[in-house]
Amino acid sequence: MSKVKIEGNASGTGTLTISAPNTNTDRTLTLPDTAGEFVTADANGNVGIGTSSPSQMLHLKDHTANDGPIIRLEGDSQDTAGNLLGGIEAYNADPSGDGPNVVSAIKFLTHEDIDHGGQITFSTHDGTEGGEGSSPVERMRIDSSGNVGIGTNNPEAFVHISAGSPRLMLTDTTTGADHRVNADSSVGNLAFDVDFNSNTTSPSAVFNIKGSEKMRISSEGNLLVGKTTPNVTNTVGTEIKPAGIIVVTRDDDVCSVFNRKTSDGDIAVFRKDNSTVGSIGVDADGTNLIVSNGVVGLRFVEGSNQIRPANGDTGGNRDNIIDLGYGASRFDDIYATNGTIQTSDRNEKQQIASLTDAEMNVAKRLSALFKTYKWNASVEENGDNARTHTGIIAQDMQQAFTDEGLDAGNYAMFISSTWWETSTDVPAVEAVAEELDEDGNVVVEAVEAKDAYTRIDTFETQEEAPEGATERTRLGVRYPELFAFINAYNDQRFEALETRIETLENA
Numbered sequence: 322m323s324k325v326k327i328e329g330n331a332s333g334t335g336t337l338t339i340s341a342p343n344t345n346t347d348r349t350l351t352l353p354d355t356a357g358e359f360v361t362a363d364a365n366g367n368v369g370i371g372t373s374s375p376s377q378m379l380h381l382k383d384h385t386a387n388d389g390p391i392i393r394l395e396g397d398s399q400d401t402a403g404n405l406l407g408g409i410e411a412y413n414a415d416p417s418g419d420g421p422n423v424v425s426a427i428k429f430l431t432h433e434d435i436d437h438g439g440q441i442t443f444s445t446h447d448g449t450e451g452g453e454g455s456s457p458v459e460r461m462r463i464d465s466s467g468n469v470g471i472g473t474n475n476p477e478a479f480v481h482i483s484a485g486s487p488r489l490m491l492t493d494t495t496t497g498a499d500h501r502v503n504a505d506s507s508v509g510n511l512a513f514d515v516d517f518n519s520n521t522t523s524p525s526a527v528f529n530i531k532g533s534e535k536m537r538i539s540s541e542g543n544l545l546v547g548k549t550t551p552n553v554t555n556t557v558g559t560e561i562k563p564a565g566i567i568v569v570t571r572d573d574d575v576c577s578v579f580n581r582k583t584s585d586g587d588i589a590v591f592r593k594d595n596s597t598v599g600s601i602g603v604d605a606d607g608t609n610l611i612v613s614n615g616v617v618g619l620r621f622v623e624g625s626n627q628i629r630p631a632n633g634d635t636g637g638n639r640d641n642i643i644d645l646g647y648g649a650s651r652f653d654d655i656y657a658t659n660g661t662i663q664t665s666d667r668n669e670k671q672q673i674a675s676l677t678d679a680e681m682n683v684a685k686r687l688s689a690l691f692k693t694y695k696w697n698a699s700v701e702e703n704g705d706n707a708r709t710h711t712g713i714i715a716q717d718m719q720q721a722f723t724d725e726g727l728d729a730g731n732y733a734m735f736i737s738s739t740w741w742e743t744s745t746d747v748p749a750v751e752a753v754a755e756e757l758d759e760d761g762n763v764v765v766e767a768v769e770a771k772d773a774y775t776r777i778d779t780f781e782t783q784e785e786a787p788e789g790a791t792e793r794t795r796l797g798v799r800y801p802e803l804f805a806f807i808n809a810y811n812d813q814r815f816e817a818l819e820t821r822i823e824t825l826e827n828a
Contacts, residue, residue: 424446426444581602604620609623631643647738716796737799
């Protein structure tokens with residue numbers, strides 16, 4: 322096996338002079354002052370520098386105490402921004418000429434804007450037809466700041482990826498699952514995609530801090546904090562469902578806290594079709610809760626143990642405006658220690674008068690109209706056990722006024738409420754059992770069975786009611802007003818009788 326050797330002399334520096342072919346110019350190689358073999362070219366065409374047994378076409382070995390051999394590429398000019406210092410090219414000598422010659426390259430340049438600063442570019446050729454002879458396209462760059470640019474020659478961050486649809490992809494070789502981070506260029510959003518192999522039916526995107534899970538997004542799109550299984554409402558944690566449901570479960574403490582600082586007003590606003598239908602907030606004093614729908618609200622006053630009618634828009638009280646219930650939507654029983662208090666201040670009244678003769682006659686009629694009765698709804702529910710009530714029939718009261726030429730509607734003791742209503746048959750709901758997948762995740766939520774029923778919707782005015790709604794009227798009685806009316810009749814009648822008796826006694 323033939324070799325070419327260039328050796329130094331241990332006693333000093335040696336030189337080897339070679340005359341270049343077809344020229345009279347000599348080329349001089351200066352050898353270092355170190356004994357040993359430095360450059361070897363073997364029969365296989367491998368060249369070794371620092372080794373006599375090269376294993377590759379170019380094999381470098383460092384005999385010093387350094388970490389390893391270094392190749393230096395030195396440009397001719399200095400302090401020139403963007404100057405090419407050198408590079409490495411992969412060349413394809415395609416005899417047909419159908420493909421590009423230089424298919425990839427690494428280039429070392431000075432920085433475009435900073436003298437003495439360096440940068441490295443990495444280029445490849447895509448090999449597309451019609452690109453023969455063209456240069457490789459830059460794919461990645463490392464600038465003098467250490468920023469890495471992929472698809473950009475001016476990286477502005479530690480890693481800067483610029484493309485029409487940039488994507489970062491991580492593949493788990495154990496499971497075959499692919500994890501992608503995509504930039505959605507159509508709307509400027511960052512999309513996090515999780516792909517998975519056929520063996521994983523319900524993957525999740527899990528976020529850990531120091532090896533401990535803090536949050537995950539399930540395959541159904543549920544955001545889970547403090548829990549790992551979606552659709553389990555009795556597990557401590559928070560779940561935000563894509564259908565617009567927030568489930569919060571906490572053990573032995575409050576489940577949610579809403580805190581408004583510095584200013585008074587709404588704390589929580591409730592909307593239907595983006596129109597506000599109610600709110601919970603702080604009153605004008607900044608110390609009490611108001612639950613309201615606009616100007617109709619209730620104010621909970623802790624210091625005085627009161628619930629007051631309130632204006633939700635202003636946070637103040639409302640006087641003599643808000644009703645509790647109405648003709649088509651009534652409360653049932655009201656339990657109270659004491660009776661209701663009605664304002665009776667003379668300063669707020671006018672046209673104060675005694676009963677007329679006609680009113681006296683009506684009161685006389687009303688005194689004889691009290692009956693016992695049972696409510697239809699109570700009989701339907703309790704049968705013979707329905708309790709007996711005592712009172713007056715509103716239609717009888719109305720007729721008593723009519724018989725004396727008066728209109729019962731002009732007196733506060735008589736109430737007539739009219740509304741419009743529709744009925745809708747709601748079908749029964751069959752029970753559905755909960756279903757879990759092989760990983761224990763809920764794929765079908767349980768549904769509780771419900772019987773069919775008829776839903777009644779009411780409307781206060783005919784304009785609000787849909788076509789085909791039925792008009793309803795219900796009559797009522799204000800018993801305090803009724804009793805006061807009959808009592809006024811009795812007082813005036815007793816006074817007249819006493820006058821007559823006194824007159825007869827003095828005759």
